C-alpha cells in the first residue's frame with residue numbers, strides 16, 4: 001500500500017516511511033491511495049478473534065511493508081490484558097437493550113489515546129531498532145496526549161520524550177500521572193505560562209530546522225497516520241460486541257475534538273464495516289458541529305476557544321479534518337489546496353450548497369453539541385438510571401447520541417476517558433467522587449520529577465541538547 005498527501009504534491013510513500021513523520025512536506029496529511037475492503041466473508045471469519053488477532057488482521061492491510069510475523073508480535077505485545085485490565089481490551093457495557101458504552105479508556109492513562117499510543121511506542125521502537133536511529137519526541141500538552149505519549153514511550157530504546165506543560169494548570173491527577181514517571185528517557189518540563197506558550201515553544205524549536213535535524217526531533221500529535229489506523233480496530237471490535245448478525249448496522253457516537261477518533265470510524269465505514277451513522281459530538285467548542293450542520297468550516301482563535309469541563313475537546317481547529325474533506329471532495333487535492341488557502345487567508349471556507357456537501361448524508365455523519373449543563377445532566381441521569389458513572393467527554397457523546405437515536409439500530413457511545421480523571425466535574429454532578437482503578441489510589445503522593453522553565457524556546461533547546469548529547 002502506498003500513501004499520498006491530501007495536497008497532492010508528494011511522492012508516494014510506504015507505511016514505515018510516514019510512521020515517524022507528521023505533516024507531509026507539501027503541508028498535507030497522509031492517506032492510503034485506496035481504502036482496503038473487508039468482505040462479508042472476511043468479517044464473519046473475524047468474529048471471535050481476540051483484540052490482538054483483530055488488530056493484526058486490520059493493521060496488516062495498511063502496514064504492508066512490515067513483515068507479518070513482526071507485526072503480529074508487535075500487536076500481541078501491545079494489546080494485553082495486563083495493560084488494558086481485561087481480556088476484552090475494549091469491553092462493551094450495555095446500559096439498556098440497544099444502548100452501549102464501549103470502554104476505550106482502560107489503558108495506563110485512563111483515556112482512549114492509549115489505544116493508539118501504546119501501539120505507536122512499540123512500532124517506533126521496532127523501526128528505530130532496525131537502523132539504530134534515535135528519536136527525540138517534543139510535545140506540548142494540557143493533559144491527555146502528553147501522559148499517553150509518556151506511558152507509551154517510557155523505557156523504549158532509542159526514544160526520549162520532552163513534554164512541555166503549563167506549570168500548575170493541569171489537574172492534580174493529570175500532573176501526578178506525568179510527573180511521577182521516573183524513567184530516565186522521560187523529561188517533564190513545566191513552563192511558567194499557559195498551554196499556548198508551550199505550543200509556541202514547540203513551534204519555535206521545530207522551525208529551527210538545523211536544530212531539529214541534529215537533535216532528531218519528532219512529534220506524536222494526533223495527525224500521525226499510525227494513530228488513526230490503530231483506532232480503526234476498535235470500531236470493528238465494538239461492532240462485533242454489539243451485533244449478532246454479519247449485516248447488522250450500528251451507530252457510533254464519538255466525543256470529538258481534533259477529528260482523529262471519528263476519522264478512524266469514517267475509514268472503518270469506507271472499508272465496509274456496517275456503520276449506519278457516525279454521530280459527532282462536540283462541547284461548546286463546536287467548530288465541527290457547525291460544519292456538519294451548515295457546510296461552513298470556521299476555525300476559531302484563542303480568544304474564542306472556551307475552557308470547558310470536557311477539556312480534551314477544547315480545540316479551535318480540528319487537525320485531522322482535512323483527511324475527511326479530501327474524501328468528501330472526491331479526493332481532488334487541488335480542491336483541498338484551495339480550501340485550505342481560503343482557511344489561511346479568511347479563517348473559514350464554506351462548502352454549503354456545493355455538490356460535495358450535497359453528498360454529506362452518504363458519509364453517515366450527523367452531529368450535535370453539548371454544554372456544561374448537558375454534561376452534568378447526562379452524568380446524573382446515567383448514574384440514576386443505570387448506576388454507572390461516565391466521564392464528562394463520554395457524557396457529551398451520550399447526550400448527542402440520544403438526540404440522534406434511531407429505533408432498532410444499536411447505539412454505541414465511545415467512552416474516551418474514565419471519570420477518575422475528572423473528579424471535580426463528577427463531584428459537581430453527583431456530590432461524590434468516582435472510584436479510582438487499582439493502583440491510582442494515592443497517585444498524588446508519589447515523588448515527582450520535573451523541570452521548571454520560563455516560556456523561553458532557547459532555554460528548552462539547551463535543555464534538550466544537554467540531555468541528548470547530540
Ligand SMILES: *Cc1c(COP(=O)(O)O)cnc(C)c1O
Pocket residue numbers: 111112113144145222255256257258259260261262312313393416417
Ligand atoms: C483526545 C480526546 C478526545 C477527542 O478526540 P479527537 O480524536 O481529538 O477527536 C475526546 N475525549 C478525550 C477524553 C480525549 O482525550
